[in-house]
Amino acid sequence: MSFQRSKNLFKKAQALMPGGVNSPVRAFKSVGGSPLFFVQAKGAYLKDCDGNDYVDYVGSWGPMILGHAHPKVIAAVQETAAKGLSFGAPCELEIKLAQEVTKRVEMDWVRMVNSGTEALMGALRLARGVTGKNKIIKFSGCYHGHADYLLVEAGSGALTFGQPNSLGVPKEMVTHTLVAPYNDLDRVSHLVKKYGKDLAAIVVEPIAGNMGLVLPEKGFLEGLKKLAHQVGALLVFDEVMTGFRVGWGGAQTYLGLKPDLITLGKILGGGLPVGAYGGKTKYKKALSPEGGVYQAGTLSGNPVAMAAGLATLKLLKTSSYPSLAQKTKRLALGLKRLAEEANVSVQVPWVPGMLALYFSEQVVKNLKEAQSSQVELFKLFFHAMLKKGIYLPPSPYEAWFPSLAHGENEIALTLRAAKLSFREIKAKKK
Numbered sequence: 001m002s003f004q005r006s007k008n009l010f011k012k013a014q015a016l017m018p019g020g021v022n023s024p025v026r027a028f029k030s031v032g033g034s035p036l037f038f039v040q041a042k043g044a045y046l047k048d049c050d051g052n053d054y055v056d057y058v059g060s061w062g063p064m065i066l067g068h069a070h071p072k073v074i075a076a077v078q079e080t081a082a083k084g085l086s087f088g089a090p091c092e093l094e095i096k097l098a099q100e101v102t103k104r105v106e107m108d109w110v111r112m113v114n115s116g117t118e119a120l121m122g123a124l125r126l127a128r129g130v131t132g133k134n135k136i137i138k139f140s141g142c143y144h145g146h147a148d149y150l151l152v153e154a155g156s157g158a159l160t161f162g163q164p165n166s167l168g169v170p171k172e173m174v175t176h177t178l179v180a181p182y183n184d185l186d187r188v189s190h191l192v193k194k195y196g197k198d199l200a201a202i203v204v205e206p207i208a209g210n211m212g213l214v215l216p217e218k219g220f221l222e223g224l225k226k227l228a229h230q231v232g233a234l235l236v237f238d239e240v241m242t243g244f245r246v247g248w249g250g251a252q253t254y255l256g257l258k259p260d261l262i263t264l265g266k267i268l269g270g271g272l273p274v275g276a277y278g279g280k281t282k283y284k285k286a287l288s289p290e291g292g293v294y295q296a297g298t299l300s301g302n303p304v305a306m307a308a309g310l311a312t313l314k315l316l317k318t319s320s321y322p323s324l325a326q327k328t329k330r331l332a333l334g335l336k337r338l339a340e341e342a343n344v345s346v347q348v349p350w351v352p353g354m355l356a357l358y359f360s361e362q363v364v365k366n367l368k369e370a371q372s373s374q375v376e377l378f379k380l381f382f383h384a385m386l387k388k389g390i391y392l393p394p395s396p397y398e399a400w401f402p403s404l405a406h407g408e409n410e411i412a413l414t415l416r417a418a419k420l421s422f423r424e425i426k427a428k429k430k
C-alpha cells in the first residue's frame with residue numbers, strides 16, 4: 001500500500017494552507033503520519049489519490065448517513081444546481097426542508113444557516129435575547145463550533161491540540177461562559193445557585209460525540225432542564241451531530257426529553273454546508289425580522305444546499321434506524337469481544353449510528369476520563385487499521401459514524417482488520 005501521492009500533495013498543501021488543511025483534525029496531528037488525500041467516495045468507501053480503497057467511518061464527520069454519493073442526493077443537487085446556485089431571496093425548497101425537519105424534530109420553526117457553528121451562535125444569541133441575561137453553562141469536552149465564547153474546554157479538534165482555549169480569544173469574551181464536567185449535576189447546581197440571576201442558557205450535547213462518545217447518565221439531562229427552568233434560563237440541545245442520526249427525531253426523542261432550543265447541522269445538509277436552529281413558537285417572534293435578535297446569511301437557505309438536505313432526509317425512513325442500530329451494535333460488540341480476545345482493555349460505547357473506542361479499563365463518563373484513556377494505543381490501532389483499508393477518525397476523541405451503506409460485508413471486513421490490529425498493538429506494547 002503506497003501513500004506516496006498523498007505525501008506529495010500534503011507537502012504542497014502545507015506551503016499554501018496552515019497545516020496543509022482547512023480544518024485542524026484532518027492533519028493527523030493526534031495520530032501522527034501524513035493525512036490522505038481522497039479523490040472519490042461511494043457508499044461506505046473512500047478512494048485515496050494513490051488508488052487505495054477504505055471502508056470509511058468518518059462519513060465527513062457525520063453528514064453521510066446514507067453513505068457517500070447516494071444517486072438520489074446527487075441527482076437532486078445536479079437538477080437544482082442547473083437552475084441556479086443561489087438567489088439571495090426565498091425559494092420553495094426552504095419550505096420543503098423546513099417541513100421535513102419539523103416533521104421529525106420537535107420544533108415549531110427553523111432558521112437555516114450554513115454551519116453548526118453558526119447554528120450555535122444564533123441559538124445562544126436568541127437565548128440571551130429572550131431572557132435578557134448573559135451567562136451560559138457549557139460542559140468540558142462538548143464542542144459547539146468555533147465561536148470565541150464557546151472555545152472553552154471544547155472537544156473535537158480543540159482537544160486534540162491540547163489547547164482548549166484558543167489564542168486570539170480575549171478573556172472578556174469568555175467571562176460569561178461557565179464550564180462544568182459532563183454528567184456532574186452537582187457542579188451545575190452550584191453554578192446555577194451562584195450565577196442563576198444572569199443565566200441565559202445551559203447548552204449541552206445530549207449525547208456527547210466530541211470527546212469520543214459519552215452518554216448522559218440517568219437523570220443528568222432532566223436535572224439540567226429543571227435547574228435551567230428554575231432560574232428562567234433555556235435548555236439548548238446541540239444536536240448538530242445527533243440530529244437525524246441516533247433516531248428519527250434525534251437525541252431528544254431517543255432520550256425522551258424536550259429542550260427549549262435545538263441546533264442542527266451535518267446530516268441536515270446531506271454533505272453540503274447547512275446548519276439550523278429552532279424551537280417553540282414564542283421564540284420565533286424574537287428573531288429578526290419578526291423580533292429584535294439579529295442574525296443573517298448571504299447563502300443561507302440556498303436551493304442547492306436545501307435540495308441536498310431534503311433528498312437526504314427523504315431517504316431516511318423511520319425503518320432506517322433499527323437497521324442502523326443493529327449495524328452499530330454488531331460493530332461495537334464485535335470490537336469489544338476481539339479486544340478482549342487479544343487481552344486489550346477497551347470501552348466501546350455506542351448509540352445508533354455512533355460509537356467510540358477508548359483504550360481504557362473503565363466506562364468513560366466525562367472529559368477527564370476520556371483523556372486518561374491510552375491514547376498511544378489508539379494511535380497504533382489507527383495506523384494498523386489504515387493499512388488494512390479501514391479509515392477511522394484520526395483522533396481518539398472523535399466518534400465513528402457507520403452509515404446505512406455499511407453492509408454485513410463492510411462490518412465483517414472491519415472486524416477482521418480489528419482482530420489483527422488488536423493483536424499487533426498488543427505485541428508492540430509488550
Ligand SMILES: *Cc1c(COP(=O)(O)O)cnc(C)c1O
Nearest residue numbers: 115116117143144145238240241
Ligand atoms: C460539528 C459540530 C458543531 C460544529 O459544526 P460545524 O458545521 O463544523 O461548524 C457544533 N456542535 C456539534 C455537537 C458538532 O458535532
